[in-house]
Each structure stands twice: as C-alpha cells, then as structure tokens.
Amino acid sequence: MKHSLIFFFLIITFHSCNRHPNFENNMDSIFKEFQTSETPGVSVTVKKGGEIKYQKCFGMAHIVKGNKIIPETNFRLASITKQFTALSIMLLENEGKLLFEDKITKYFPELDHYAEDITIKNILQHTSGLWDYEEFVDETDTVQLKDKDVLEILARQDSTYFKPGSEHRYSNSGYALLALLVESISEMSFADFLKSRIFDPLKMSNSVAYEKGISEVPHRAFGYTKTDTGFIFTDQSLTSAVLGDGGIYSSAVDLLKWDEEVNSPTLLPAGKFNEAFNKGKTSSGEEFDYGFGWRLDPYKNYIRHYHTGGTKGFTNIYMKMPELDLTVILLMNINDYGAKDYAEKIADLFIENRSQDIK
DSSP: OHHHHHHHHHHHHHHHHTSSTTHHHHHHHHTGGGOSTTSBOEEEEEEETTEEEEEEEESEEETTTTEEOOTTOBEEOGGGHHHHHHHHHHHHHHTTSOOTTOBGGGTOGGGTTTOTTOBHHHHHTTOSOOOOGGGGOOTTOOSOOOHHHHHHHHHTOOOOSSSTTSOOOOOHHHHHHHHHHHHHHHTSOHHHHHIIIIITTTTOTTOEEOOTTTOOOTTBOOOEEEETTEEEEOOOOTTTTOOTTTOEEEOHHHHHHHHHHHHSOSSSOHHHHGGGGSOEEOTTOOEESBOSSOBOOOBTTBOOEEEEEEETTEEEEEEEEGGGTEEEEEEESBSSOOHHHHHHHHHHHHHHTTTSOOO
C-alpha cells in the first residue's frame, strides 16, 4: 500500500510539472530573432496567477560596451510613463489639492485666451484638443525640449484641434502639462515627486525620470534603430527630455513591483486607484478605450489594460489581462519594433490553453 501511494504521488507530480512541457520552447520561438549575441534586444517577463512563468533577456543594452540586457536593465519607458503621471495627479486629487474638473487655465493662465474650457480630466483622457507640441519642433534644433518648453509652445497657439471634450485624440502635450501641474501644486520637481511619492514607497529603487546632468540611470539600456545594414545608435531625440509624456526609465524588476501595486493598491484606496480603468466618454456620450494613463481596448474579447511606449530607440509594452490573471512586460531597445504584436502572441498561448493553467 505504501509503495502504491508513493507511485501515485509521483505520477501526479510528473503530470503537474509537465502539463505544458513546450511552453518555454514556444516562448523562446517568439523571440528567436533576438537570440544572437551582438544586437540590441528585449527584456521579457510573463506573470500569471502571481507567479513568474517566463523571464528572459536577449541582446545587448549597449553593443559597443558589451553590456548584456538583464532583468535589472532600465529602458526608457516612453508613454508607459503616462500611468505614473496620471497616478501623480490622482494622488493630489485624493489629497484635495485639485479637482479633475478644474480648468487648466486656473494653473496655466497663459493659456486662457483659448483653453478656458479644458479640464484636467480632459487632459488625462486625451479629450483636450491641445496641439501636439511635436508639430512645432524644428529638426535643426540642437537643444532638447523640456516640459516647460511645451507650455511655451502651447501658449503661442490660439486654438485647439476640436472643442474640448468632443473628441478623443492622443496628446503628449497634455501629459507634459500634467507634469508641470504636479510641480506647481507639490512645489517639487516632477522627478522628485515621482521618487518620493511613488518609486520609494513601492521600492522601485532604480526607476527615475531621467534628467541629463541631474540624475543617472543605473544599468541603462541605450536605444538603436534597425537598418538594412544592421543597427545604428539612436538613443535620444529632441523630445526625449520631456518627462510627463515619456521620460521615465525603469526595468522589468521594478515594473513587477508596479504590477503588485496595480493589483493591490497601497498608495490610493482601491476604489480611487481603479478609476484609472474607467473608459472615457466624449461630451456626446461616445465611449472610448482610454482611462487615466491606460489604454483599455480588449483583445479577443478579453478585458485588457495596457500602455505601449515608443520613442527614438525604444519600443515597450506593459499589458494586463485580468480575466487571465496575466501580466506581460516587454522592454526593447530597438526603435519601432512592434512590442504589442509580441505581447499578443504571448497572450495567445494562454488564451489557447485557458482550459488548463500553463505551468
């Protein structure tokens, strides 16, 4: 009887550990093009049910220096930054220091000649109609823009794309203003606010809103662009110093800590935090797939909360699918490289096997 029980438990253990013996191989095959030694690459982390199912890094953080990408490597997040900018505003709102319905001209009177109807909520949800500051960047300039420069550009305008609230149009300009708003109300730099109010409490010790000459990025990945003859170094652009819309550097290790906060909020009451996942509506009542710093369009009929981040030299995605209890983090130091497509290939593995957990 004793030997029979041992045999039974051995069989159960064998099947539990080998239910999906090809999962790692399937994952590796998705990223096979990165599995060479002398190219930029990708940091991949997949978490399901609170457990890391796959975490691998491929390629180089800096080709010439020979620095390999590791889970601690920090990439420029680009527009994934908007989640943290939005949370900063939400923290101030929770403290009664602003209202989402406040008009932005209350804080930026230099815009009152045309932006008097734009609210903070309009900016959070990209319904402000503010002009894209990138349209006014001269490629011959040699000095990088900062958030304050975005405000100066907007102050020179006299109209918006559309009546505020009537349409949804993605706006980097708006999130630069939100960073300035955080600075004005908190009387701290935006980078310091992020550090003291978000990164330090969550122990995201290597995350930083990077400012040249002021801060450093540990374990830094540098950006590249793929060409017909190989990869060329393309790490910064004229807009890379604008912080509110895309200036944070972070790693898979730190984003897993952020993921824990998203799952179980500590910085805000859960009800307040989850307002970020409410889809916006235009003034006519038309719903759109964006909340406060989160894209909310579904994938194959599954709820999805995510944001991509693309800038010169970097392509990223942080994606959550609550019904699958799935988190995917992809950080690439390659320009315009389809991180969303890779993330959806990963999600497909879990969707196809939803009847049984991938082990």
